[in-house]
Amino acid sequence: MDIIGSFALVLALLAAGYAFAAGIVGIRTRRALVTRSALNAGMVTFPLVTVGVAALLTLFFRNDFSSAYVAEHSNRALPLFYKFAALWAGQEGSMLFWSWLLSIYAFIAIFSNRKKHPELMPFVGVILGGIQLFFLILNNFVASPFSLVGTVSAAGATHVVTLADGHGLTPLLQYSEMVIHPPMLYLGYTGCTVPFAFALAALLGRYPGEKWIHITRRWTMVGWAFLSVGILLGGHWAYQVLGWGGYWAWDPVENASLLPWITETAFLHSVMMQEKRGMMRVWNVWLVFITFMLSILGTSLTRSGIVSSVHAFAQSSIGSWFFSFLALIFVVCFVAYWKNRDYLRTDNQLDSVVSRESSFLFNNLILLAACFAVLWGTLFPVLSEWIEGSKITVGPPFFNKVNIPIALFLLFLTGVGPLLAWRRTSLSSLKRNFAWPLAGGLLAGIVAFAFGDNNFYALICLILGVFVTLTIFSEFFRGARVLSVRSGENLFVSVGQLTMRNTRRYGGYIVHLAMVMIFVGISGQAFNRDVQQEMKVGSSLTIGPYQLVAQNFDETSNANYTADRATVEVLENGKSIMMLYPERRLYTASGITQTVVALHSTLARDLYVVYAGTSPQDNTPVLHVYLNPLVKWIWLGGLVLVLGTVLALIPSRQLQIALHAAPEMSPAESRRVPVAVVHPGDD
Numbered sequence: 001m002d003i004i005g006s007f008a009l010v011l012a013l014l015a016a017g018y019a020f021a022a023g024i025v026g027i028r029t030r031r032a033l034v035t036r037s038a039l040n041a042g043m044v045t046f047p048l049v050t051v052g053v054a055a056l057l058t059l060f061f062r063n064d065f066s067s068a069y070v071a072e073h074s075n076r077a078l079p080l081f082y083k084f085a086a087l088w089a090g091q092e093g094s095m096l097f098w099s100w101l102l103s104i105y106a107f108i109a110i111f112s113n114r115k116k117h118p119e120l121m122p123f124v125g126v127i128l129g130g131i132q133l134f135f136l137i138l139n140n141f142v143a144s145p146f147s148l149v150g151t152v153s154a155a156g157a158t159h160v161v162t163l164a165d166g167h168g169l170t171p172l173l174q175y176s177e178m179v180i181h182p183p184m185l186y187l188g189y190t191g192c193t194v195p196f197a198f199a200l201a202a203l204l205g206r207y208p209g210e211k212w213i214h215i216t217r218r219w220t221m222v223g224w225a226f227l228s229v230g231i232l233l234g235g236h237w238a239y240q241v242l243g244w245g246g247y248w249a250w251d252p253v254e255n256a257s258l259l260p261w262i263t264e265t266a267f268l269h270s271v272m273m274q275e276k277r278g279m280m281r282v283w284n285v286w287l288v289f290i291t292f293m294l295s296i297l298g299t300s301l302t303r304s305g306i307v308s309s310v311h312a313f314a315q316s317s318i319g320s321w322f323f324s325f326l327a328l329i330f331v332v333c334f335v336a337y338w339k340n341r342d343y344l345r346t347d348n349q350l351d352s353v354v355s356r357e358s359s360f361l362f363n364n365l366i367l368l369a370a371c372f373a374v375l376w377g378t379l380f381p382v383l384s385e386w387i388e389g390s391k392i393t394v395g396p397p398f399f400n401k402v403n404i405p406i407a408l409f410l411l412f413l414t415g416v417g418p419l420l421a422w423r424r425t426s427l428s429s430l431k432r433n434f435a436w437p438l439a440g441g442l443l444a445g446i447v448a449f450a451f452g453d454n455n456f457y458a459l460i461c462l463i464l465g466v467f468v469t470l471t472i473f474s475e476f477f478r479g480a481r482v483l484s485v486r487s488g489e490n491l492f493v494s495v496g497q498l499t500m501r502n503t504r505r506y507g508g509y510i511v512h513l514a515m516v517m518i519f520v521g522i523s524g525q526a527f528n529r530d531v532q533q534e535m536k537v538g539s540s541l542t543i544g545p546y547q548l549v550a551q552n553f554d555e556t557s558n559a560n561y562t563a564d565r566a567t568v569e570v571l572e573n574g575k576s577i578m579m580l581y582p583e584r585r586l587y588t589a590s591g592i593t594q595t596v597v598a599l600h601s602t603l604a605r606d607l608y609v610v611y612a613g614t615s616p617q618d619n620t621p622v623l624h625v626y627l628n629p630l631v632k633w634i635w636l637g638g639l640v641l642v643l644g645t646v647l648a649l650i651p652s653r654q655l656q657i658a659l660h661a662a663p664e665m666s667p668a669e670s671r672r673v674p675v676a677v678v679h680p681g682d683d
Contacts, residue, residue, distance in 0.1 A: 002067055002146040005055030009096075009146075012048035012103070013136040015041045019129030027122045039110050039125045045132055046107040049100045056093060056145050060086055065163035068147045069093055075168040075589040077559035085179045086169050088186070091303055091318065092145035097183075098299065099135040101190040106132060109194045113215070120212065123201030131193055134325055143318060168589025171561075177237045184230030185257055189295040191223025192260055195267075196292035199285050203336045206343050210274060216288065217271050218649065224264045225645040231257050232638040243595035243610045245530060245626035247634070250399040255378040256298035259371055263291040266367040269360050269417075276422060277357060281344040282337075283364070289333045294375075296326055301378075352424035359417035366410055373402040408460055411519055414512050415468035418475065437474060441467030461523040465516045472509045472516075500652060507648025514644055517637030524605075524630025532612060534620040535566070544627045546607055547571040551579070553621050561585040563596070566611050566621060570600060582611040582623070605629045 019042035026035030056069070060083040065071040073086040073093070088094040106128040114121055139145070148160045195216040202212035234254065235247035248254060267287040273279045300322030337344075350357055377394040384392040419433040445463040453459055480494040487494065499506040533541045535550040542548075552567040563585040570578050580598035587594065600607040608626040615622055 001055040001058045001062075001064070002148065005052045005059075006140075006144070006146045008048045008051035008055065009136065009139050009144075012045045012052065012099075013133070013140050015044045015048060016129050016132040016136050019045070020126055020133050023122055023126035023129055027126065035122045035125070038129070039114055039121060042125050042129050042132070043107045043110050045136070046103040049096070049103045049136075052096060052139070052145075053087070053100045056096065057084065057087060060084070063166075065166050066148055066160055068149050069145045071149055071163050071166040073166070073169055075166040077588065078166075078169055078174075079560070081176070081179065082169050082174055085173060085182075088182045089169055089173055092139075092143040092147075094182075094186075094303060095135065095138050095143045095318075096145045098186060098190060099132070099139055101183075101186050102128075102132055102135060102193055105190055105194050109197070109219070117207075117211070117215075120198070120201050120205060120207050123205045124197045127197040127200055128193065131197075138318065138321060142321060166589070168560075168587060170590065171585065171587045171592045171594035172241060174560075174587075174594075175237060175241050177233050177240070181230060181233040181237050184226050184233055186230075188223050188225075188227025188230050188257075189260070189299055191219065191226055192264070192292045192295040194219040195223070195288050199288040200333065200336060203285060203340050203343065206340055210278070213271055213274055213284070217268070220264055220267055220271075220288075220291075221645060221649060224261065224268060225642065227257065227261045227264065228641055228645075229638065231261060232635065232641075236635060239631070240597055240599070241594075243597055243612075243624075245528070245608055245610070245624075245628060246525075247631070250377070250396045252378045252381075253298075253302050255374050255399075256294075256301040259375055259378075260291045260294040260298060262367050262371040262374070263287050263294060266364045266371075267291065270364050273357055273360050277348045279346050279348050279350075279357065280361075280364075281346055282341070285337065285344060286333075287364075289329075293326055293329055293333075294371075296322060296329070300326075354420065354425045354430070356417060356420040356422050356425075359413055359420050363410065363413050363417060366406055366413070370403055370406045370410075373406070374399065377402075404457055407519070408457070408464060411461070411464045411468060411515070414515060415464065415471045418509065418512070419471055433471070433474070437467045437470035440470045441465075455526040458523045458526040461519055465520050465523075468512065468516050472513050475509060476506070499647070500650075503650045503652040504648050507644045507646075507650075510644030510647060511641055512644075514637045514639075514641035517633045517640060521630045521632070521634030521637060524628065524633070527629045528626065530624065530626040532622065532624040534615050535623050536620060541623070541625060543607075543625050544605065545572050546627070547574070548580075548609070548623070548625060550621070550623070556583075559588070561587045564611065564621075566609075566623065568598070568609060568623070570607065580607075580609050582609045584611040584613060601632050603630075603632055606631045 019038050021038075022034050022041065023038035025031075026038050056067075059067045059070045060074055061080070063070075063074070063076050069090060069092050070086075073089045074083055078086070086093070088097045109128065110121065110125060113124070117124075149163060150160050198212050198216045198219070201207070231254075234257065238249070238254075239245075239247035264287075267284060270280050270287065271284055274281055274284050300319050303318055303322075350361070352358065377398050380394050381391045384390065415437065416434075421429060441463040444466040445459055448459060448462050453462070476495055476498065477491075479498045480491055483489070483498055484491050484494040487497070489497070529543060531541055531543050533539075535541070537550055537552060540547055540549040547570075549569045549571065550566065551569050554565055554567070556563050556565050563583045565581055565583045568580045568582065569576055570580055578600060580600065582598040583596040585594050585596060586592075595610055595612070598609040606626070606628040608628055610624040610626075612622040612624040614620060
């Protein structure tokens, strides 16, 4: 299978090279046949790279330990579930996985648009082919996943050998979400490629109008959704596996995934200004460019080992290839922009500070400030080592100090922006839209303060969360009430009709609601508590409303690991509610120790129990128990975010047609229904 996989990757490299070179020839000579063949070659990489992926998976499932990659990241006792996840556990496999996902995106983008945009697609094909070419060069010459295990004889000859067993998968990756989390992140990273290709193609080809924006926005939303899910799953993995009681530690690789997410979020907001008013064209093009470059940077940080991270599972010199590629991308983007900057002239100017345009502008500026702060804190240790020879670590206090106020201001804009009018907003409109939500937020803050919540940031977060939630519900309510009066349907049915009338707008509101839930969950950190205590059978500890009683300590094992396990009874207000079983495992193949957290999670709080080991004095088991309020709201917010994004991607044309057939509203009623512009390209 290694020969089949290697051969498929060589053919894919040739196909990508042809797509790139022939595409350029087709553009310069305007020969349609050459251009068409180049686009076809770009699509052919998908089945070829798929063969390569299938070959590597087959080697894993066959326990073929003559393959160096399989021997390094698997062993016979590894469950089949994790043999699949081992595909992206190391350098070579993850690079192959990147190429495969990219080939899928390229295939869909070319196949679905090849007849719709004949002037744009030759440029798109060349750009996608060039990016594919880079990664396939890595797959074939720098990080081949099909290298074999060999020994060198005394005469200098190399002989292929088959090991009896492999080294096994690192225990940190032997967790169910590792089958989902990396693919989501990689789908997010590679998803940045298609918007980048269309944006650069539109600039190079001076494609008229804003059509590329409509194409790009949908692809950006897809990539943004995958990246959002990947980041949240990563936080959940860290919470469940690392055993330190938290989910986000401003780790460099965590930060690397956050950076393109921030710029994509900025683009998804500012693109509305270009659609509606023809503004921020230069800004939007560069947001797409920067997002793609940050996705490449994130991949390189994860795989090069240039930064210290619990997520950096591979260390090599591959970083120099990525940084060279990044430099090349920047030069290409800058030259393309400089030569075609007149094409990006803005039609309109900002009319008023109190307008939706200004809220989007502030939103973008704040997001980019957050992006710069995170990027600076992430790369500062590397820069300090290059310049001064010593690595200066930037810890969570820096990131929290800078980003918490920024995040709270963004939360404020989340509530304010959608209720402002385009061009300018009148004083009466401000009073009508904001009076009750603001009063509700302040009332919630007063009540929380009266009940003892005196943490400044948590209090501000609560006030803003209630304010934003009320503004969102008021938007749904005002529109649904008007529709309900007209149609005679009840209010809940009208909410559904209103939502489906403009899925993009109301899907966006649901995403905003998800962000409120995530902020609420994060604010719970202000009230975290923990206790660490030596525990013998029968001893107990108390934290919050819970009493934990140690019932037993025993050992368990299977072919993959041995484990020390605690059996802990949990009582709430004196009543037994459940048993928890935290473990401390020793993995046989790797010899690495790993904790397995036991968790009791409710909407109000998480009881998080870690078997922390034994005391050095008398070998008594030690439990570390955390009480973390509101964490579950983060994961629930993630589900709502996915719901809102999927809703925003659903076309709303059919329902618009249905509503057009309904009796016309009076002018007064129409003014009360929130309406947003829907472009043909949105559907």
